[in-house]
Amino acid sequence: MINVLLVGAPNSGKSALFNRLTGLKHKVANYPGITIDVGSGSLTSNPQVTLWDFPGTYSLSPVSGEERIAIAGLRSALHDSQDALVAMVLDATRLEKGLTYCLQVAREAAQAGKSFVVLLNMMDLIESDSLELDVSGLGTALGVSIYPVSARTAKGIAAVEQALQTGDQNVAPWADTPDALIRGTAQQIGKRFTPKGDLLVRRQALIDQWLLGTVSGGFAFVIIMTLFFQAIFTWAAPLMDGVEAVVIAIGSIMTSVMPEGFLADFVGDAIFGGLGAFLVFVPLVFILTLIIGALEDSGYLARAALICHRPLSLFGLSGKSFVPLLSGVACAIPAIYAARTMSSMQERLLTYVAIPLMPCSARLPVYALLIAILIPNETALGGLIGWQGLAMSAIYFFGISTALLVAAVVNRMGDRDRSGGPFILELPAYRLPASRTIFSAALNRAGHFVRKAGSAIFAVTVVVWFFGYFPNGGEDLSSSWLASIGRFIEPVFSPLGLDWRYGVAIIASFLAREVFVGTLGTIFGIESADADLVPLADQITASGLTVASGAALVVFFTIALQCVSTVALLAREANSARFAVTLMTGYLVLAWVAAFVVYNLAAALLS
Numbered sequence: 314m315i316n317v318l319l320v321g322a323p324n325s326g327k328s329a330l331f332n333r334l335t336g337l338k339h340k341v342a343n344y345p346g347i348t349i350d351v352g353s354g355s356l357t358s359n360p361q362v363t364l365w366d367f368p369g370t371y372s373l374s375p376v377s378g379e380e381r382i383a384i385a386g387l388r389s390a391l392h393d394s395q396d397a398l399v400a401m402v403l404d405a406t407r408l409e410k411g412l413t414y415c416l417q418v419a420r421e422a423a424q425a426g427k428s429f430v431v432l433l434n435m436m437d438l439i440e441s442d443s444l445e446l447d448v449s450g451l452g453t454a455l456g457v458s459i460y461p462v463s464a465r466t467a468k469g470i471a472a473v474e475q476a477l478q479t480g481d482q483n484v485a486p487w488a489d490t491p492d493a494l495i496r497g498t499a500q501q502i503g504k505r506f507t508p509k510g511d512l513l514v515r516r517q518a519l520i521d522q523w524l525l526g527t528v529s530g531g532f533a534f535v536i537i538m539t540l541f542f543q544a545i546f547t548w549a550a551p552l553m554d555g556v557e558a559v560v561i562a563i564g565s566i567m568t569s570v571m572p573e574g575f576l577a578d579f580v581g582d583a584i585f586g587g588l589g590a591f592l593v594f595v596p597l598v599f600i601l602t603l604i605i606g607a608l609e610d611s612g613y614l615a616r617a618a619l620i621c622h623r624p625l626s627l628f629g630l631s632g633k634s635f636v637p638l639l640s641g642v643a644c645a646i647p648a649i650y651a652a653r654t655m656s657s658m659q660e661r662l663l664t665y666v667a668i669p670l671m672p673c674s675a676r677l678p679v680y681a682l683l684i685a686i687l688i689p690n691e692t693a694l695g696g697l698i699g700w701q702g703l704a705m706s707a708i709y710f711f712g713i714s715t716a717l718l719v720a721a722v723v724n725r726m727g728d729r730d731r732s733g734g735p736f737i738l739e740l741p742a743y744r745l746p747a748s749r750t751i752f753s754a755a756l757n758r759a760g761h762f763v764r765k766a767g768s769a770i771f772a773v774t775v776v777v778w779f780f781g782y783f784p785n786g787g788e789d790l791s792s793s794w795l796a797s798i799g800r801f802i803e804p805v806f807s808p809l810g811l812d813w814r815y816g817v818a819i820i821a822s823f824l825a826r827e828v829f830v831g832t833l834g835t836i837f838g839i840e841s842a843d844a845d846l847v848p849l850a851d852q853i854t855a856s857g858l859t860v861a862s863g864a865a866l867v868v869f870f871t872i873a874l875q876c877v878s879t880v881a882l883l884a885r886e887a888n889s890a891r892f893a894v895t896l897m898t899g900y901l902v903l904a905w906v907a908a909f910v911v912y913n914l915a916a917a918l919l920s
């Protein structure tokens with residue numbers, strides 16, 4: 314057994330190397346502080362070797378809570394485990410950044426009598442920019458074995474694999490060097506070996522002049538974000554149409570070959586009507602994750618965090634909240650984890666308050682369905698802007714502003730003596746996004762989305778279908794058991810102009826928001842007398858959902874906290890069940906009231 318400890322500065326490519334060596338899929342992104350927990354896996358070519366992927370740290374003196382845990386973990390692994398080997402990952406393009414930590418850990422490892430090797434990562438960039446780097450000289454100066462490698466192209470991986478399996482590597486010669494000398498030496502070595510010919514650096518500085526300029530930076534930010542939301546809708550539309558066509562085609566064939574009756578009705582209404590209605594929206598999640606991944610990997614996200622620091626501080630948040638909040642656009646769960654890197658507890662709690670209001674991808678199917686019903690599928694400016702995409706941007710804008718406003722209000726209510734500290738963020742280099750990684754991450758996410766929501770939706774649609782089909786065999790939905798139950802809860806929703814069918818779907822969506830779509834699909838499936846499958850949006854349009862009620866639904870889903878996992882995780886991470894339950898109740902009440910106001914306003918305006 315050999316334990317390889319992969320350590321190094323944030324964003325140096327530890328997780329990327331880890332994934333290469335183990336075949337696993339830890340999250341990789343061009344933003345410092347992505348890995349927040351120590352993870353492990355065994356070497357693909359030799360299960361006897363276990364790799365440990367550590368969160369990045371700049372030095373042995375921790376700043377954030379996560380760093381403290383990482384360093385404590387590293388120390389105990391060094392001193393307790395028998396066969397530990399430290400593999401220090403250095404970013405060859407930013408040597409100076411990692412060297413102090415490198416020598417500090419080398420000393421610590423030497424004191425524990427453990428071997429130490431350096432993996433000099435990102436060598437592909439050194440080559441593609443024709444930079445000069447004296448690799449063996451650097452190894453000699455550090456007094457350890459050094460392996461040039463690229464996690465991106467896999468060049469040098471075989472040699473690394475070989476090295477990690479042979480435990481008898483050098484012990485670094487720094488055991489007795491005092492800390493001050495370590496720092497001085499690291500600086501000297503950094504100066505001497507920094508890659509020559511810094512074309513790369515100058516080109517990047519030029520880009521930053523634009524993207525971080527006061528006026529041009531803000532302008533670029535707005536454009537990039539607008540494109541982001543337009544792209545989600547525009548690119549996903551053909552995929553969604555494709556999935557819909559396939560679902561309907563298969564469903565029609567299936568139901569037509571089955572003998573008429575109970576089973577055919579079940580397959581048509583519950584499976585293809587319910588589950589199928591939800592599947593249509595999966596491409597949206599895929600595209601969303603793809604675009605966020607590309608943004609992350611390009612290095613722009615850190616710039617965006619910097620640009621947002623000042624505006625966010627108006628609401629009591631800061632640039633540190635930016636990435637947790639943006640992750641919330643995909644899903645609240647990783648967003649809550651991402652907030653762990655924030656050092657101030659108060660700011661972290663405020664971020665938790667805002668996260669559930671971020672328009673997460675579980676809401677996407679609901680919005681997309683309602684937009685398809687309410688907004689004509691037309692374009693303006695010669696096809697440049699689609700009204701449906703614009704409506705989606707508006708809903709997202711509404712969700713995000715509500716999140717910020719609520720944070721500001723909560724911030725005002727609390728005491729304002731906060732010690733958030735200055736906002737320091739290392740700006741990663743601009744890079745071409747790694748298409749392979751972000752594609753597989755997006756596929757993973759979409760798969761996860763289908764599995765998680767799919768099983769909930771399947772269970773709910775079966776139950777809903779059962780109660781909606783009986784006791785009269787689907788002949789008359791309005792006299793089914795489901796309708797009786799629905800009429801009982803109807804008074805809660807009729808002030809929003811919604812009848813019992815929507816009430817049932819909303820109640821069901823407390824399991825997972827996406828269930829809303831599946832449930833409506835099933836209900837309308839039972840209701841429609843003809844055997845042909847029809848897209849759900851068309852059925853709802855035909856049933857006469859008013860614009861005012863549609864708007865009320867959008868507002869309700871934007872604000873309501875209908876996600877059991879989020880509430881549970883919030884209770885754990887904030888260490889307070891009261892906090893989580895208060896948040897949930899508060900957002901429910903607020904959601905209903907806001908929906909009520911919007912419904913009445915819209916009804917008055919449109920009448």
Ligand SMILES: Nc1nc2c(ncn2[C@@H]2O[C@H](COP(=O)(O)OP(=O)(O)OP(=O)(O)O)[C@@H](O)[C@H]2O)c(=O)[nH]1
Binds near residue numbers: 321465
């Ligand atoms: N060009 C190039 N990019 C790389 C290489 N290795 C990693 N990257 C990119 O560098 C960025 C950071 O990689 P990660 O593996 O997330 O870095 P990390 O060290 O785990 O970072 P933290 O978890 O934040 O400490 C990502 O955008 C990777 O795609 C490489 O060899 N070449």
Ligand SMILES: [Mg+2]
Binds near residue numbers: 329340347348367
């Ligand atoms: Mg990592």
